[in-house]
Amino acid sequence: MINKLKSLITLGSALVLTLAVVSCESDLDNLGEQLFDGNSAEGVETxxxxxxxxxxxGDVIRTDAGKLGYGTLGAFTEPVFGMQKSSYVSQVRMSTDNADFGSNAVLDSAVLVINPLYEKDSVTTTTKDDYIYPIGNVDAKKVVNTYPVSKYGKYYIGASRAGFKINVREVNDFLGAYADEKLSNKAVNVSSTVIGSKDFDGNVNSVVITKKSDNSELLNTEVGLRIPLDKDFFQTKIIAKNKQPELTSAANFIRYFKGIQISVEENDGYIFKFDPSLVAIKLYYKNDVTATDGTVTRSELMEYDLSLGGVNAKFNQIEYNxxxxxxxxxxxxxxxxxxxxxxxxxxxxxxxxxxxxxxxxxxxxxxxxxxxxxxxxxxxxxxxxxxxxxxxxxxxxxxxxxxxxxxxxxxxxxxxxxxxxxxxxxxxxxxxxxxxxxxxxxxxxxxxxxxxxxxxxxxxxxxxxxxxxxxxxxxxxxxxxxxxxxxxxxxxxxxxxxxxxxxxxxxxxxxxxxxxxxxxxxxxx
Incomplete structure (x- = not known):
């Protein structure tokens, strides 16, 4: 098919293209002006x-730390490509070597924090003016901002909002080094015991709690997904190992607590992305505090972070049907x-x-x-x-x-x-x-x-x-x-x-x- 182009005009050494074509859309962009070398010409399109x-x-791709700008989690099924499901596996490291949790440390709670990509312009705010902050029973105000995660797949399955049960399990295999190449079909042995779970409705939130008496902040969390973990497991696995060899160095720790797997139970819904560098496990605990007069009291709630970012080995497992x-x-x-x-x-x-x-x-x-x-x-x-x-x-x-x-x-x-x-x-x-x-x-x-x-x-x-x-x-x-x-x-x-x-x-x-x-x-x- 030949269309006449109305003009090709040479100005100095640069070619300037002025187009008029029969259709409303020109098939010429401005690439050719960098490449064409000639004089007066008749233009043709075909x-x-x-x-x-x-x-x-083969449904296989490298998904190790060197390739993952973002981690993925979820599952999505449709009739043309079938089912695609993504789980996440990562090492865990102490934030400090030879951590000391103090005397008679007891875990209050443990939480896995993930920071998914979310729709920043779609916020829902709820405020509770008569909130009682549980630590010290303080009169406070609680403000929660809720955002939908950025999804690829289905927001709804039928009339129901699509969601997942997210499970966390301990990994039983040593995961190697950060630089080791890993493919998406790599299998690892994981415990059958779930050490954390959450019914996820597709939303993430931030929480700000302020003290009513002076408006000072008691809590301010970033936007994220927080998955409650089994405190008895982490009491035994981490806190009770205080000052023991398993916690003295990173090399010891990643061979003792080899890592975790994060997965979803369902096979349909959506896939979402998260920043792997920000994934962490937060341990909240109290210990004994001895005063100068020998009086022993319990400390305020303290926090210790286990990192899943940094130089930890990590990868996505992806499966298909x-x-x-x-x-x-x-x-x-x-x-x-x-x-x-x-x-x-x-x-x-x-x-x-x-x-x-x-x-x-x-x-x-x-x-x-x-x-x-x-x-x-x-x-x-x-x-x-x-x-x-x-x-x-x-x-x-x-x-x-x-x-x-x-x-x-x-x-x-x-x-x-x-x-x-x-x-x-x-x-x-x-x-x-x-x-x-x-x-x-x-x-x-x-x-x-x-x-x-x-x-x-x-x-x-x-x-x-x-x-x-x-x-x-x-x-x-x-x-x-x-x-x-x-x-x-x-x-x-x-x-x-x-x-x-x-x-x-x-x-x-x-x-x-x-x-x-x-x-x-x-x-x-």
Whole structure:
């Protein structure tokens, strides 16, 4: 299909593109102005049917401390991808070596604190003006701010609000070092005894308690999820070991109390993220205080933290049930000739491979050689498949894209790093007919104009990570895929038209995977 572009104007050494196309949306962005080298030209747009097929990672991904910007917890089941369930395993360390809990220390309570991501703009505040603070029976005011956690999945299952029973168990295996690589399917032996649990309704809160007499703060907790733990277990496991060898050093402690697993009982609901660096167990206890005259009294309530952050080994366990799903059928039927539906899923699920057919490459090279064309913009367009993926689940807004077996980013991402270039441009994500454009202008120019060997493009759900200090991307293998729970089904290969140009009268409604190219055609005077 050929559309006439109204003007391509050269100003000095920079090419400025002014576009007027028949459709309301221009297929040209501003990438080509960085790459095109030529004089007066006639602009042309066209599209080609290309190949897409699924690739699988076997539902396994690295989820160790080196890969987890966020931990994940929960479970989510739907009919296309099946069930995905995430548990969290971590070592536990003393906040100080050789801790001393004092004489006759007795645990009052123990709490596991998790800090999930939450919807900060959706707060519900409840105030109790006649609250009695239990420590000292103090007249006080209690203010609780409640927020929903940021979820991927179902807020409701039928008429009921989706929720989980979260369980905490002791790990019986030594978990190794922080730097050890661990996969999401790693099994560990855990105790059958639950040492903490909570019926979680999907909300987190902060609590502020102030003394009525002088308005001083008696308690101020950060927004988080607090899971009550078995105080008898921690009395025996930690407090009663005061000054004994198990508590004298980190090396001893992580071999004595090897860690905990946090999991949910249910198989459906949602998956939420939390900051692994902030997870902690808080121990509240009292001990004997001896005055100078020998009088013995009990202390005020004291706190000691056990850390699950820092240099602790940690990882997510992720399990699946794909039985009878379209996803399972697609993965079983992978063929490089192309597949009609493409399945992308984070946290170890599949991705898609994109191939520009030899026929299309030959056509574009012929245009370059014989008609002196220059590629101005090139993009892969992917549409969501409404026939199978029509729901209210949040659609992903980004993907990672690299050439197969590449150890570096696409040449577009390097050559255009200081421009307005964007790798992924999503459209209509709040609608059924969403689609994505992947910018590959420099990549395609190198194939067509520099005779570079075409390579398959590997497209996975997730985004590239950047340095918090420099803002620069950390590398092609540094992504957030390990903790991105989203999924999407996209339209794949049109088997009857692979490699062919898409006719103009069909392009408006053509939704299969396609290559869209805008190129300049030099005017011979």
């Amino acid at each position: 599209a080609y049917s290309i190949v897409g097929f699924n690739h699988t990672y 794909r039985t009878g799903t379209p996803y399972a059928d697609a993965i079983a039927g992978i063929t490089e000739a192309g597949q009609s539906q493409l399945f992308a899923q984070g946290m170890g699920g599949s991705g898609l491979t994109v191939r520009i057919p030899a026929q299309t490459v030959a056509t574009l090279r012929d245009l370059y050689k014989n008609q002196k064309t220059g590629i101005v913009t090139a993009k892969i367009r992917l549409y969501t498949d409404e026939s199978i993926w029509k729901n209210t689940f949040a659609k992903p807004s980004y993907f990672t894209v690299k050439e197969k077996d590449a150890t570096d980013f696409l040449s577009d991402m390097s050559a255009l790093a200081n421009t307005t270039y964007t790798l992924i441009r999503p459209y209509n994500l709040d609608k059924d007919d969403a689609y994505y454009d992947i910018g590959i202008t420099k990549t395609l120019k190198d194939i067509i104009e520099q005779a570079k060997e075409p390579k398959d493009l590997i497209v996975d759900l997730g985004g590239y990570l950047s340095s918090s200090s420099t803002g620069l991307m950390l590398g092609v293998d540094n992504t957030d895929r390990a903790y991105t729970p989203n999924r999407i089904v996209l339209k794949g290969t049109d088997a009857n038209n692979v490699g062919k140009e898409i006719p103009a009268n069909l392009l408006k409604d053509y939704k299969n995977i396609q290559l869209r190219v805008a190129y300049s055609k030099k005017i011979i005077k």
